[in-house]
Amino acid sequence: MTELTLVQAINRGLGEAMRADPDVLVLGEDVGINGGVFRATEGLFKEFGGDRVIDTPLSETGIVGAAIGMALYGLKPIAEIQFLDFIYPAFDQIVSELAKFRFRSGGQYPCHVVIRSPYGGGIKGGLYHSQSSEAYFAHTAGLKVVIPSTPADAKGLLTTAIHDPDPVLFLEPKRIYRAVTGEVPEGENRVPFGEARVARAGDDLTIFAYGAMMPPSLTAAETLAAEGKSVEVIDLRTLVPLDERAVVASVEKTGRAVIVHEAPRFCGFGAELAAILAEKAFFSLKSPVQRVTGYDTPFPYALENLYLPNAERIVHAARASLSAG
Amino acid sequence: MTELTLVQAINRGLGEAMRADPDVLVLGEDVGINGGVFRATEGLFKEFGGDRVIDTPLSETGIVGAAIGMALYGLKPIAEIQFLDFIYPAFDQIVSELAKFRFRSGGQYPCHVVIRSPYGGGIKGGLYHSQSSEAYFAHTAGLKVVIPSTPADAKGLLTTAIHDPDPVLFLEPKRIYRAVTGEVPEGENRVPFGEARVARAGDDLTIFAYGAMMPPSLTAAETLAAEGKSVEVIDLRTLVPLDERAVVASVEKTGRAVIVHEAPRFCGFGAELAAILAEKAFFSLKSPVQRVTGYDTPFPYALENLYLPNAERIVHAARASLSAG
Amino acid sequence: MADAGTVGAPTETVPGEDLSTADLTKMYRAMALARVMDERCLTLQRQGRIGFYVPLQGQEAAQVACAWALDTEDWIFPAYRELAIALVRGVPIKLLFDQFIGNSGDVLKGRQMPNHYGYREFRFVTASSPVGTQISHAVGAAMAARWKGEAIVTASFFGDGTTSSNDFHAGLNFAGVFKAPTIFFCQNNQWAISLPRERQTRSETLAAKAVAYGIAGVVVDGTDVHGVYRAVKDARARAIAGEGPTLIEAQVYRLGPHSTSDDPRRYRTDAELAAWKAKDPLARLKHELLASGAWAEEDDTALWDGLKKEVATALAAAEETSPVDPMTLFDDVLAERPPNLEEQRTEFAAMLKDGVLRP
Amino acid sequence: MADAGTVGAPTETVPGEDLSTADLTKMYRAMALARVMDERCLTLQRQGRIGFYVPLQGQEAAQVACAWALDTEDWIFPAYRELAIALVRGVPIKLLFDQFIGNSGDVLKGRQMPNHYGYREFRFVTASSPVGTQISHAVGAAMAARWKGEAIVTASFFGDGTTSSNDFHAGLNFAGVFKAPTIFFCQNNQWAISLPRERQTRSETLAAKAVAYGIAGVVVDGTDVHGVYRAVKDARARAIAGEGPTLIEAQVYRLGPHSTSDDPRRYRTDAELAAWKAKDPLARLKHELLASGAWAEEDDTALWDGLKKEVATALAAAEETSPVDPMTLFDDVLAERPPNLEEQRTEFAAMLKDGVLRP
């Protein structure tokens, strides 16, 4: 075990996977000699050279398109998109090609590309360095969507992603790249997809969160504990495949749900969670589902701290949930 | 009043708007001399010439990018994307630019582009001529999303869209382009945004639908009526702005909801509707919300009829809803 | 998979070397087979026996000569109009009809519109509809092949209109920067649905766009098998030698409609069509073969008759093949079904059983 | 909005005509102002008084000369590095600082990172971060201006890296096909963050990419105000005359880091930097002015001192301006708030009132 930051854990995961398998390579903007703008690929260029840690021209279309071609040919490319906000030039490649290759070819052409991208707010990045657009990808059949919130999960889920047979969007909560540290097991240690993590057990209410929303969710649970409320906090970890059983089971136990994410509320991932509860935990629910989310606006700059859900807002929603029904 | 098909109504709407306002123009692939692959722009090239009915090179990026520039300069461009499945090369322009121009400029640069696009299944178009990706756009703050299901609404909503100050995604259910006919008022007749249409009133259950899902929803309501059940059918018409009041009010009355759309279920627009009901009509709901949707797969070819929600599936879900709780 | 024999493999040649009469005869056969299938499919569509079709008439020489110059180990990244390439690759006719019908014999499990086929066995990657996306795939695959030390090339296929796509730009630029061993084979058939070549771009030729990426660009007469063959052979040799990619513009003409949904009389003149019909690549090669003395009118009649029978037999077999199993709808989305899909599949099976859904 | 006086409007010239000494002095002043602001902002960022900054040092001559050659009616579609263009346009310094701080004086209402400003009044369109998107906007706006019968041009600004973007390809191709009256002004500063120009594309020059679109392309020394000015004047005249767009590649060097988040020592050599520092455009123009006799060292000292004071005054005023009102978060998403947003706004106001949220 070593104490690492989240971004260090990712860096280790990349290095170990490349060392173990010559078919694993990394490509993207500034990932090589510069080590990535967040230093996630630091040291890899020196160790593995420019043919495996490929600095590409400034084209997300090209990065994902080329990665798909490499994957079709049998390599395991890991594409970095510098900020999730810049993934849209590659959107056609992702939704039309990457997500559909296996299906449209009748299973002949699996396409195991990992796309890593820092996402979310909290670094004063304004409209274009802060977005959380996981819902677009979760709605696209054929993609897996993974979001770690701890260093151990970051490395473990990334390792699973690299060896997964399917395309994986691996979204890294950049706000906690360095703010969160934790013990990370040495060596290959895969965290399975489709298993949510009970970050804190409780009986009165469930908070569902992921990524950088985990710390404020846990803080909120503490605050509520001081008020005598026992709150369960679930870290979804993989949005696709979703651990639906864990989601439903928790609310069957607690009867109350607060869903937290940074993305705008309207048609966000929280809507799916609420819908699942309205369908499958309907008779257990004691009060209306609450969503604590980013507002239905583009991401702001000066007001980012008021935009992002914080522990106070989560507590506020939890109290409303606990007092209703 | 004239009896028109849905696509004829759109064609009329375009022609009338262009006649009334020289700032209105049309651009896209094959929209000019060819009149559009579905003939929505038939006759316009002849009447208004190639400078106002612009055949563009094969680039959705360019079509939407140029339309944005025209709108910034004060024109009212109507961009056609030949199939919604081909909108993704323009996704960056739509979500990063079109949707955010007004906000990011502090209100200095409104950007009133209308993007028209045929969408949805039912024409044996397979993976790439059948998609319903309205949820991507509904989740993007700064866009309006409009879907007509009748010829009168098609013309009335299109006219509103062309004069609206905001960017509008105008999605045309191509499956019923010619299958549905109806009376269309002559002359300018705007149908307001944000007002759902009660296509059929009822007391026992509400079906929410839009676009090409309206005909099977109405058929399902007929079938259920024959069984003595009074079913309300609501045509949302505009997904953004959503007539949330009408959605909640109907379920406050009926206590039961079936949501219908063609798009895959997971994180589809139905999730938002279900979430709204779980939050705001919670104490009125008598049974779990039901979603009748496309499956969480890419759109198929040979099996399209089994993929698309039909009246039988809607009836099936409604019966489940009526017998629960 | 069954034999590739209807066309026959290319006779070995070295770069730059000319095609033998034996090759030319086989190539003519491949072109004729494509023509026969094409005409058959247009009829089938009119009769409602297949739902849609994209013809290739006018482009047979370009495709067959290009495929001839490639190695069977090379990877093909097609668009939707590359029937003759598939045939040269050895894809059995029956398998193609299975795809057009979308039956249980279809390797794609009936999931795509006609013409969007692909066969891993033949290194012919499954096509999609959005234009141009295959271009950057071919570049990535070429980089991968080089990384794995395999001396093959990849070739992407696309039309004049597709030079405007995002992936044309990204793909050619990446290939230039990384000297990827790949060939960009652009069939300039003068039209992108209703948009004529000269309204697609003001570039003098499409091959001239190679300048923007610092790569080689050549224009060839796409009705001339010799010119196309040589251009591709040369491009392949350069790619393998590490000298980088080539953009080849084969100038051809789309003699038919864009697809069965299209009516070209709305946008082009009879005169233009007639002028290009006079340059029909099949007539041209037939003429050459006749002149060489290696081919006679009787051979020709026998060839066309034989091909028609062969095609009819394959079609009949495809039409007798059972429909695709509805339960396959839920396969291949991911390697394993996630919970939501598993549940939908169970419900679907129950609805089929209860008659709520009828295949 | 306040006066544009800190820079002064260009003296009238006709296409191709040379710049007067009066012009050159004013241009030098604009370049110096940009340099002073730039250095001030780098310090402010280090002190945590602004959050982020993108410097332009090394590119002042290219920007000022380009802006000088344009008409004030022309529309600017900038990237994030066009400070000197904004200054020539007359954007008041205080307003720029307001944007960098994101306070209530910011026309953008504190919504964007520093450098992403825009001012309708000055026909300087609000920038975004995704590279290249402004290029096709400029093309569309140029087509619109022509349609409205207004004899203006649009100009888009972007870097060497951005030539790889989708919109570069789409924008230049549309402009070529439609002969849009627009100018593509590429500042090739040799780096796209850590990627050097020669790894961005194998094209010999960036201007050579014009060939792919059948439009004019020119390379100019971007440290030479005369060359840039003439190139832009000529391009503008051609555009207005209906002769189509021009791609101008101004060769410059980014003397500073990509942004305050970047450390260029990770990827480039001191020697390279030193070589380009010797070609500092400010030193070059100062030298020319001194040689002309119209400018003396005392003038220079007075100029820099004056500009520093001017900038300090504007900064102080901006720092005293009140923060942005939290309730503005809910404005300008759409012309009117949809129900979901109205409800969120109401809840937000209540949470602010109850202290759940603290600004």
Ligand SMILES: Cc1ncc(C[n+]2csc(CCOP(=O)(O)OP(=O)(O)O)c2C)c(N)n1
């Ligand atoms: C991204 C995208 N936009 C639009 C279409 C619709 N479409 C299909 S083929 C075609 C024209 C293609 O022209 P070209 O590249 O010249 O190929 P050709 O069909 O002539 O072989 C268009 C516009 C598409 N398939 N993909």
Ligand SMILES: Cc1ncc(C[n+]2csc(CCOP(=O)(O)OP(=O)(O)O)c2C)c(N)n1
């Ligand atoms: C689509 C997109 N991808 C990535 C980025 C991140 N990024 C910001 S600037 C930059 C380099 C731009 O280089 P260039 O075009 O040469 O302009 P310069 O910064 O040198 O002025 C990159 C990669 C971005 N802003 N947009």
Ligand SMILES: [Mg+2]
């Ligand atoms: Mg073509």
Ligand SMILES: [Mg+2]
């Ligand atoms: Mg640069």
